[in-house]
Amino acid sequence: MISVEDAFKRIVETTKPLTTEKIVLEKASGRVLAAPLTARRTQPGADMSAMDGYAVKSSSLTGKPTTLKLIGESAAGSPFPSACGDGEVVRIFTGGIVPEGADQVVVQEDCTAEADSVTTAIGPEAGRHIRLAGIDFAVKQIVLDQGTYISPKSIGLAASAGYDHLMVHRAPKVAILATGDELVPPGKKDFEPFETVNSTAPQISALLSDAGAEVTILGQTGDDLKALKAAVKKAAGADVLITIGGASVGDKDFMQQALASEGMALDFWKVAMRPGKPLIFGTMGQTKVLGLPGNPVSAFVCALLFARPLVDQMMGRPAPLPTGVSLPLAADLAENGPRQHYMRARLVGEPGSRHLDPAVAQDSSLVSVLAQCDGLIVREPNAPVTKAGTMVPFLPF
Numbered sequence: 309m310i311s312v313e314d315a316f317k318r319i320v321e322t323t324k325p326l327t328t329e330k331i332v333l334e335k336a337s338g339r340v341l342a343a344p345l346t347a348r349r350t351q352p353g354a355d356m357s358a359m360d361g362y363a364v365k366s367s368s369l370t371g372k373p374t375t376l377k378l379i380g381e382s383a384a385g386s387p388f389p390s391a392c393g394d395g396e397v398v399r400i401f402t403g404g405i406v407p408e409g410a411d412q413v414v415v416q417e418d419c420t421a422e423a424d425s426v427t428t429a430i431g432p433e434a435g436r437h438i439r440l441a442g443i444d445f446a447v448k449q450i451v452l453d454q455g456t457y458i459s460p461k462s463i464g465l466a467a468s469a470g471y472d473h474l475m476v477h478r479a480p481k482v483a484i485l486a487t488g489d490e491l492v493p494p495g496k497k498d499f500e501p502f503e504t505v506n507s508t509a510p511q512i513s514a515l516l517s518d519a520g521a522e523v524t525i526l527g528q529t530g531d532d533l534k535a536l537k538a539a540v541k542k543a544a545g546a547d548v549l550i551t552i553g554g555a556s557v558g559d560k561d562f563m564q565q566a567l568a569s570e571g572m573a574l575d576f577w578k579v580a581m582r583p584g585k586p587l588i589f590g591t592m593g594q595t596k597v598l599g600l601p602g603n604p605v606s607a608f609v610c611a612l613l614f615a616r617p618l619v620d621q622m623m624g625r626p627a628p629l630p631t632g633v634s635l636p637l638a639a640d641l642a643e644n645g646p647r648q649h650y651m652r653a654r655l656v657g658e659p660g661s662r663h664l665d666p667a668v669a670q671d672s673s674l675v676s677v678l679a680q681c682d683g684l685i686v687r688e689p690n691a692p693v694t695k696a697g698t699m700v701p702f703l704p705f
């Protein structure tokens with residue numbers, strides 16, 4: 309049995325980001341830039357007005373009512389073609405290029421306009437209401453570094469810098485396969501008492517889709533070696549195969565055998581954690597295989613700790629072992645056993661003085677408890693009795 313830290317190293321830290329692909333800008337949120345992004349243009353491309361008003365040579369202004377000759381107009385997208393001289397003004401709108409010669413914009417609220425002239429008492433202030441060329445970014449400047457996590461804020465910048473596609477790391481293809489004679493698909497109408505819904509497949513699919521993976525659920529297969537081998541074959545081409553169940557020592561736990569006979573090289577089996585002990589990890593060609601334990605909470609905890617960071621790592625987002633935040637306990641905890649314990653807990657109390665209330669029932673079959681909780685308290689192997697009020701690590705989910 310290996311430690312959680314060692315398991316994380318073997319699964320996540322040894323994995324390299326996937327190859328790159330060009331993706332259309334509006335679909336790039338959540339991806340990671342595979343090369344620096346260099347501006348193809350300067351923004352703004354020229355000195356521009358920040359207000360609607362009149363462009364003027366500041367030396368024409370006195371601070372006392374002064375009448376200036378109106379000689380033309382500069383609007384966003386249609387610049388004034390000649391220069392603004394002494395005693396002259398050019399009507400200008402926000403985003404219009406400041407004409408040659410002018411170095412100040414007077415807002416229209418401070419002017420009285422006639423057909424051919426404008427009078428203002430504003431004094432000289434060179435640069436007032438002018439956005440200088442390149443104040444946002446300049447051509448050839450790196451505007452986004454390699455490794456940047458793309459989000460809507462960076463999509464706007466990339467578009468301004470002249471891009472409609474970005475070079476990013478590929479999103480991993482994840483296949484999910486569940487096993488168990490008792491499993492039926494979600495949505496079945498009538499249930500036999502021995503049946504259980506394959507609830508973990510959609511749950512983990514959602515977790516990893518949220519992280520950006522392209523997930524395919526391969527459904528559920530009975531505890532039958534031949535059927536399992538055939539199902540595993542369907543994962544060919546996936547970057548990650550996640551199996552659920554059949555990972556333990558029961559007579560019908562065939563998953564490891566099926567994976568091995570389909571070519572999986574086992575890296576390890578069993579981690580000193582609770583829940584989640586019988587986790588399998590191996591590689592099958594280019595496919596990383598995570599064999600999650602069947603108990604639904606065990607599978608979910610393993611997916612949070614290992615599968616989601618693996619997806620992050622493949623997408624180019626370096627993913628450290630989740631360690632969480634430190635919060636005080638609302639109740640005493642008994643001494644821990646030899647495995648790292650991930651205890652389901654709720655956040656209680658007012659914002660600013662939140663405490664962690666561990667669920668009374670920690671059985672790894674309880675999906676209702678999982679859904680009512682806010683995250684996991686992390687307990688080191690053999691941690692002593694821990695009193696209410698003690699700060700402990702907490703992984704929100």
Ligand SMILES: Nc1nc2c(c(=O)[nH]1)N[C@H]1C(S)=C(S)[C@@H](COP(=O)(O)OP(=O)(O)OC[C@H]3O[C@@H](n4cnc5c(N)ncnc54)[C@H](O)[C@@H]3O)O[C@H]1N2
Binds near residue numbers: 601
């Ligand atoms: N003698 C021992 N028995 C068990 C050990 C052990 O060390 N010695 N380990 C226990 C631990 S810890 C776990 S966790 C489970 C995991 O076993 P498996 O991976 O073989 O899981 P299954 O037997 O297939 O299923 C366990 C349980 O979970 C339900 N299940 C399975 N798949 C799903 C799914 N996709 N969605 C919802 N629920 C699922 C299944 O019906 C079972 O009730 O082994 C212990 N036993």
Ligand code: MOO
Binds near residue numbers: 581582584585601606
């Ligand atoms: O580890 Mo099992 O995952 O304790 O329920």
